[in-house]
Amino acid sequence: DAGVIQSPRHEVTEMGQEVTLRCKPISGHDYLFWYRQTMMRGLELLIYFNNNVPIDDSGMPEDRFSAKMPNASFSTLKIQPSEPRDSAVYFCASSLRGPSSYEQYFGPGTRLTVT
């Protein structure tokens, strides 16, 4: 079975540009998570969805960040406008709904560099 798919794997952009990161969760998973990882702050949860509905976006750093999940197999994380401090690795993860399925399965990540 395919794991979580993220694209692009690497993104280099200039400050002020819009960046869109994409994620396809594992088929059948109904939770989707967006994380950001930096050396300074470690792994931070930005937002997560259940059945395509945002449940907790308290980790979204500011209004420049937005996330959508238009259907069960696709989600986007958008940064507009991007800033150098947004440089990080962004991970998408998904998990099943059941009470014994709390583990999250991660995609390979998107390494974002904003110059």
Next chain:
Amino acid sequence: AQKVTQAQTEISVVEKEDVTLDCVYETRDTTYYLFWYKQPPSGELVFLIRRNSFDEQNEISGRYSWNFQKSTSSFNFTITASQVVDSAVYFCALSSLNAGNNRKLIWGLGTSLAVNP
């Protein structure tokens, strides 16, 4: 408040040594899950194990073993006869089962393990 502490920032061992990665957690919840994840140099995060707070039995999987002790709020991870391929950052995480369907994981900062040949 919930918290996960991995006091060991970096560990360096020689191949074939046994190594234990410590994880101490804080929670007021009575039911929770604990997790270990591995992040090798390639960058992906790989799920290793989930442990339910009801189950304090230790678990062994090949060279990996996990020691869960509620009395000390610890969930330690031991690699026996370490190999170079075990070099990675290892994360411990906690998820509460009391908070409804909250699926947030509380993450430790990770322990970077270097296994040298």
